[in-house]
Amino acid sequence: xxxxxxxxxxxxxxxxxxxxxxxxxxxxxxxxxxxxxxxxxxxxxxxxxxxxxxxxxxxxxxxxxxxxxxxxxxxxxxxxxxxxxxxxxxxxxxxxxxxxxxxxxxxxxxxxxxxxxxxxxxxxxxxxxxxxxxxxxxxxxxxxxxxxxxxxxxxxxxxxxxxxxxxxxxxxxxxxxxxxxxxxxxxxxxxxxxxxxxxxxxxxxxxxxxxxxxxxxxxxxxxxxxxxxxxxxxxxxxxxxxxxxxxxxxxxxxxxxxxxxxxxxxxxxxxxxxxxxxxxxxxxxxxxxxxxxxxxxxxxxx
Numbered sequence: 001x002x003x004x005x006x007x008x009x010x011x012x013x014x015x016x017x018x019x020x021x022x023x024x025x026x027x028x029x030x031x032x033x034x035x036x037x038x039x040x041x042x043x044x045x046x047x048x049x050x051x052x053x054x055x056x057x058x059x060x061x062x063x064x065x066x067x068x069x070x071x072x073x074x075x076x077x078x079x080x081x082x083x084x085x086x087x088x089x090x091x092x093x094x095x096x097x098x099x100x101x102x103x104x105x106x107x108x109x110x111x112x113x114x115x116x117x118x119x120x121x122x123x124x125x126x127x128x129x130x131x132x133x134x135x136x137x138x139x140x141x142x143x144x145x146x147x148x149x150x151x152x153x154x155x156x157x158x159x160x161x162x163x164x165x166x167x168x169x170x171x172x173x174x175x176x177x178x179x180x181x182x183x184x185x186x187x188x189x190x191x192x193x194x195x196x197x198x199x200x201x202x203x204x205x206x207x208x209x210x211x212x213x214x215x216x217x218x219x220x221x222x223x224x225x226x227x228x229x230x231x232x233x234x235x236x237x238x239x240x241x242x243x244x245x246x247x248x249x250x251x252x253x254x255x256x257x258x259x260x261x262x263x264x265x266x267x268x269x270x271x272x273x274x275x276x277x278x279x280x281x282x283x284x285x286x287x288x289x290x291x292x293x294x295x296x297x298x299x300x301x302x
Contacts (some may be wrong), residue, residue: 004224004294006037007037007038007040007044007076008041008043008074009027009051009074010023010027010034010037010038010041011037011041011063011067011070012039012067012071013026013027013034013055013082014034014038014050015050015059015063015067016137016251018056018057018058018059019057020057021291022034022103023115024120026042030270031295038050039215039287041181045062046157046250047060047062048060048063048123049062049063049066049215050063052237053145057067061128061224062252070256072136072276075136075276079118084228090119090121090283091119091121091282091283091284091286091287092121092122092124092283093121093122093123093126093140093282093286094122094123094124094125094284095122095125095142095284095285095288096125096127096139096140096141097124097125097126097127097140097141097142097143097144098110098127098133098135098138098140098142098143098144099126099127099128099129099143099144099146100129100145100146100271101128101129101130101132101227101228101281102130102159102201102243102244103145103159103271104246104247105142105160105246105299106144106159106160106271107126107128107255111187111282111291111292112124112126114289114291115288115291117296118287118291119284119287119291120172121258122284122287122288123162128139130196130225131196135270135274135275135300136276140284141275141282141284141285142273142274142288143273143275143277144271144272144273144274145272145274146263146269146270146271146272147161147269147270147271148268148269149260149273150272150274151274153276153277154274154275154276154277155275155276155277156272156273156274157272157273157274157289157292157293157296158269158270158271158272158273158293158296159271159272159292159296160270160271160296160299161270161272161296161299162267162268162269163245163246163267163268163269163270164207164244164245164265164266164267164268165206165239165241165242165243165244165245165265165269166242166244166245166248166257166265167183167186167205167241167242167260167261167265168241168251168252168255168257168258169234169237169239169240169242169257169258169260170234170235170236170237170256171234171255171256171258172237173190173234173238173239174258174260176237177189177276179188179260180240180260180261181261182261183214183216183261183264184216186205186216186218186240187216187217187218189218189239189240190221190222190239190240191218191220191221191222191239191240192220192221192223192230192233192234192239192241193218193220193221193222193223193224193230193241193242193294194223194224194225194227194230194239194243195223195224195225196225197225199247199293201253202220202223202258204216204217204218205217205218205242207264207265208264208265208266209260209264220239221238221239222238222239226264227243227247231243231247231248231251232241235251235257236256238259240273243257258292268288273289273292275281277287
């Protein structure tokens with residue numbers, strides 16, 4: 001006997017929450033109904049899917065394998081049904097996005113403002129985060145990251161032009177401490193570094209010479225996970241820092257910061273909007289993807 005769709009939906013809710021009560025609340029049914037439905041599915045398949053205790057729910061190996069295969073398939077079914085029902089209706093509902101904090105042009109405001117103006121039925125929920133995680137498992141519809149950080153099983157749409165990292169410092173700092181002529185000299189200079197969390201070492205600084213990439217392990221005297229702190233410290237003469245050119249552009253134009261070592265800082269592919277590779281997507285996501293495509297084409301135009 002084949003398992004029914006409702007039982008699989010219950011199983012996925014339990015697998016995602018690892019909690020019968022929370023799964024029941026998500027589905028709008030009783031905890032007893034969840035337990036009975038899961039037991040029926042296990043009886044149908046002839047194998048245990050979860051280990052139950054009075055305090056926790058843990059997936060069996062068979063349960064983990066079933067979840068990995070059923071979750072994306074069921075999401076496709078739900079999206080297909082939703083698409084069939086609302087293909088001719090306006091996009092609506094909440095669209096959850098996880099966006100890198102350094103995607104400044106994407107986050108600047110005009111893109112979001114123009115989108116909600118064109119699609120008033122969609123509510124954008126934007127989380128700014130530099131953590132690397134599975135956006136699908138975390139409940140996001142899409143994310144924005146640098147292309148090199150995106151998983152290969154995702155669809156990626158350009159969300160910016162090419163980017164370039166620059167090393168900058170204030171004019172006063174250069175007068176006092178000199179200007180390095182090669183990136184490796186930075187290890188002897190005061191630097192301002194970035195790291196995503198206290199448990200992670202500061203990022204190494206990437207450069208390129210004669211077509212070959214190399215890293216410099218600077219020893220930052222100031223380390224933070226906030227770009228504004230890095231920029232403000234550099235503006236105050238606190239040392240050299242590394243970041244995207246567009247982050248520093250206005251300060252360089254005003255003479256508040258000076259770019260150094262530019263010959264070692266080539267351009268690279270920039271930010272991408274990415275989302276699961278599925279045959280059917282909700283109208284709200286399709287509308288946002290189309291909007292980003294148009295906006296990105298304008299940004300990349302000469």
